[in-house]
Amino acid sequence: MTTAAPKRELPTRHAYGETLVELGREDDRIVVLEADISKSTQTYRFAEAFPDRFFNVGVAEQNMMCMAAGAAICGRIPFVSTYAVFGSMRACEQMRTSVAYPKLNVNIAVSHAGLTAYDDGVTHQAVEDLGIVRSIPNMTVLQPCDAPSTRKAVRAAVEIDGPVYLRLTRIAMPILYDDNVDFQIGKAIRLRTGGDVTIVAVGDMVFQAREAAERLAAQGIEVDLLDMHTIKPLDVDALLDSATKTGAVVTAEDHNVLGGLGSAVAEALGEHCPTPLLRVGLQDTFAQSGSYGDLLRHYGMDASHLVEAAQRVMRRKQ
Amino acid sequence: MARGQAHDVDSLREIARQLRIDSLRMIHLAGGGHPGGSLSAADLVTALYFHEMNLRSEEPDWPDRDRFVLSKGHGCPVLYAALARLGYFDPQHLDTLRKFGTILQGHPDMNKTPGLDATTGSLGQGLSVGLGMALIGRLDRRAYRVFVMLGCGELDEGQVWEAAMCAAKYRVANLTAVIDYNQLQLDGTNDEIMPLEPLEDKWRSFNWNALRIDGHDMPAILDALRAAREHEQGPTVIIAKTIKGKGVSFMEDQLDWHGVAPNAEQLEAALVELGP
């Protein structure tokens, strides 16, 4: 594990935009499709560097998804960018039928994941997308937590044969890893080793989980903390190793608790190693406008709630 | 087969007749499929595959080949028949349409059938896929062209117009849309379900070159395809007026033949009409 103390912050969408430019230089198969929010998704950087390989289709996400399929069929490696709400839901069936079914190398990189869209409100907060895309065969689903792991994830997405859904944040995230982080698709990163309780976190919730683990350590509770940046394929081995050791699991995701990380973990534990589990996330509700911090607190997703969830689940150990 | 080597009008008509026969046989054997829209598209598919398109059936992945996207994927029997006749695969496969383990899925699957350029069947998506191909062809400085065949019912899908707008923005002259305009959709006529006219005006309002022809008149089809090839300012749409079930009197213009397989008796009667 390679971690460094947080020294600055960056939205993961920025890391995505920067990496696209690097990739564009290295590999002329890369093309980028955008639906009129390039300043927001950060694909404008690629547009400036490689105007010939950038296609702004306007506010037409369904068309964009299938155009990417056509480009992939003709040997290119397309990145499709929009907000997570539109990428996963407005163009859902296009993604399923024209991209995932023929197993094309289309990378769907979407910003404004979960409550990181904060004051834009419910229309722009994707809290269902992980559940939707996870249920589509052939899809790989990623949400790295910080800029360095996002850079690695973007590169890994190019290498994968088949479609990748990459979930990015609107707001700045602390820098957790250094540039040499060993990011492998399907391999969780263990951020803490402990024997009392497992916390499996994804994306921006990794930072809440780290803080919770520190507070729990102050109470003498040692947390085994996993950054489960790949929601599909889930790192079942790492999960089972940890759950077997601690006997209690908490999941933390910026998403509805139905369908996303919590569900994926529950499925794996249920089949292989039934273990007391609490899922922290949106409890099957839409959120509202507000600051990111206010929303996490209000919906029971901040570090304090994670601490409480860990304590509760530990009481259920046999 | 390279463009221009191909057949005269009479032999194209004969091929179209054969494709109609093959389509009906396949659908009958499968016990399911869409005869109406296969027969309406037969002349258009023939003109494309046996005259207009640059292809190498012995090299299905030839990078410079023209592409074809059957956006109205349910009409695939006639396309499978054409591909078999061109030698992309053994015609014996035609008897396996829709059966377990077949290379000929109920709707086109590019990973299962040699010669298919795209996976289709969800209406409204094909023009976008074709547009992506056309843009990449231009980026790669390849001379290939992309043909997308649309049904008329799928013009109800907004995504078609997203693609239309975008194709005109990028002035992709290597993209040609062909509408199999048989004016029947699953629940009724276009006019009953969702009127489309004035159709040329709609395409022209998006800055497309729009042509209207009789989609069963072989010389007219060839002329239109040539005109599309020679139009260099942007994309062309060929609105080809057709008759659903064309060639079999009891199927023509009959809504009931959109998605029903003929039984043995009906097949026999149809083959009598289509000739030996």
Added chain:
Amino acid sequence: MTTVSQPGIKDTTQELARWARLLRYDTLRMISNAASGHPGGCMSMAEILTCLYFHEMKVDPQQPDWLDRDRFILSKGHCAPILYAALARKGYFPVDELRNLRKIGSFLHGHPDISTPGVDMTSGCLGQGLSAAVGMAMAGRIDRRDYRAFVVIGDGEMNEGQLWESAASASHFRLDRIIVVLDFNALQFDGTVHEVSNPGDVRGRWKSLGWNVLEIDGHDIPQILDALRQADECRGRPTIVVAHTIKGKGVPFMEGDYLWHSLMDNDLLTSFVKEMHDELQRDPDGFDADRLW
């Protein structure tokens, strides 16, 4: 149920212009307070929204759920602040609530939410508003109510195929109680409509879909009122008013700059709001002074 007196078109125009100015102020102040939002597209539709809420639409702020009221859908939902300003000024809720835009616990969400008093439809995902209006107009017809469904769409929304699905439906079902106003400011998030998409022949396209098409200057109040009257009189087909506007209208540094689609520079905006506040306070006829916040 219009709230302005109508002694003559000139007076009406002047009064509506003042309302438009006040809505601009409210909107900019809200966005500056929230430090987040989309000012450019709010400014471009100030006169349109004013004419709708302060002249044309049959609504009753005391009865937000009145069944016979005209409906309004802000399909370009990111411009919610100016709608909230209009609703507050009409009396649906206190003007003081405008301070809470985008804050947790407030009903003034970043994009319109049907739970807000006076908001008829949740919106913010572009391209969906006209479809909802088609449903409303169909229901109105079945219920034999003569209310109208007004929709304001942005030009970028014409990229969304769903808009053309709903446009075809409205025409096919002859829904003449639907009146769409296109806020055609010709700028999208990423640039001009010509750079980003390809509007083509907008008038011709709506005509080809069977719509009654009117074209006006969207900042000219008499033209807006006239178009809305003509739209109301049209029978047998829906009407679209293609309103040519300027994004950021009324704010010199915003006008015509696509970067002001979003909040570019809150310091600049905040100082402008302050200037505007002082200016309105000095207004000789006192129309605005007691309404300021």
